[in-house]
């Protein structure tokens with residue numbers, strides 16, 4: 001046996017869960033050489049791999065499986081928030097009163113470039129005890145001299161009077177029609193005065209953002225605490241800034257960030273479509289393509305449910321005026337973006353929460369005549385709410401679109417569909433994961449961890465728990481017939497997630513030739529009670545064949 005056949009490391013387990021095509025699930029070994037997997041098999045076949053320098057680790061009956069993949073996350077955004085925002089999310093602050101107290105107390109130590117920035121939840125108005133957003137008078141109780149911004153999820157921003165003054169917002173203010181996130185709305189009172197509440201306007205407001213070395217530190221620490229320790233070895237990053245992407249690749253190059261990043265360039269938030277199509281002129285990755293690559297373009301085609309701006313085929317009924325939400329892009333614009341990205345070798349990921357938006361994207365792509373078999377089209381949040389399941393999934397199929405749903409939203413959002421759309425329409429097609437599995441869809445899980453998300457969102461076991469138990473914030477179980485098994489939940493965050501990312505040739509399973517991104521779990525999640533899933537720890541994390549985390 002030639003020496004170069006010998007593995008660097010061999011991990012032996014009674015429970016090797018490979019997620020491969022043959023469905024290997026039982027005793028076995030995985031052998032690593034360099035950054036790749038060079039062998040997977042029965043223990044009695046492993047001797048050929050073991051040389052004098054090979055490290056053999058027997059983990060007993062602990063589960064050995066591929067590292068988790070999170071195909072939709074906002075790592076730069078959560079890094080920035082972890083470092084500069086005061087966390088006032090429920091349950092940290094349960095009421096407006098607690099929020100005001102927390103923020104007042106934070107003024108002496110937590111100002112960032114003169115601003116007090118705070119992070120609330122998505123559906124903050126439903127989660128706070130008062131079941132409403134704070135009024136302008138309440139926001140001014142925090143301070144009248146210091147600008148205060150509270151981000152209530154990704155779609156709603158709250159400003160105090162001082163912040164509005166700096167932003168030049170008064171009763172005569174006319175907002176831009178659209179921001180990068182959707183249709184801009186200034187919420188006004190009966191007199192026409194701004195209430196301090198803004199929809200889809202975060203990107204156009206003049207508050208300070210984290211930059212430079214601080215950004216790098218923030219990304220490194222957030223990656224460790226919120227991803228590596230949970231066993232996440234690969235992400236699909238929805239980009240924020242080119243500086244953030246470059247910081248990630250520098251950290252990878254310097255061995256300070258054991259996480260592979262495939263990014264979707266947010267157009268126009270990060271750069272224009274033209275720039276994204278020529279991204280090599282605007283981003284200089286410092287690590288190689290196994291660690292960092294530009295996968296596609298990300299666009300918003302509608303808004304979100306929390307601002308009633310997801311474009312739906314049914315009516316929102318919770319406001320005085322019924323509406324069906326708003327498209328943020330025309331079909332022609334979607335078509336143009338898709339074809340431009342494609343001509344530059346990029347895929348397209350479309351934020352489309354509402355079913356009408358999802359169908360409009362599919363129509364646009366079908367009209368381009370591109371074969372569904374290689375459409376490279378992702379629908380972000382597709383599969384969260386499908387009141388007409390057959391029609392919408394039929395459109396996905398015709399266009400070759402891959403849905404990218406977030407099971408984590410079931411917890412935070414699940415209660416609200418009937419509130420928005422009524423008891424009948426709102427109860428149809430909520431997170432229909434079991435049905436999607438049965439119909440042959442690749443059902444992936446991702447966190448969409450961003451500012452307003454649940455603090456646990458980036459832990460894949462939280463998403464798996466959401467898919468398996470289907471329990472909401474208010475403790476309801478939503479459509480239990482749509483529960484998936486724990487084994488399916490694990491697939492959603494490994495091989496299925498790698499497939500949605502378009503990286504299933506190198507990630508998502510333990511197979512010869514793939515990256516040696518491997519995790520060892522403390523216990524077997526398939527043998528635990530549902531609520532125990534939330535507590536499962538990852539004992540060891542290997543990325544590119546190197547042990548990058550071990551639990552103390």
Ligand SMILES: [Zn+2]
Pocket residue numbers: 072073074238448450
């Ligand atoms: Zn997102």
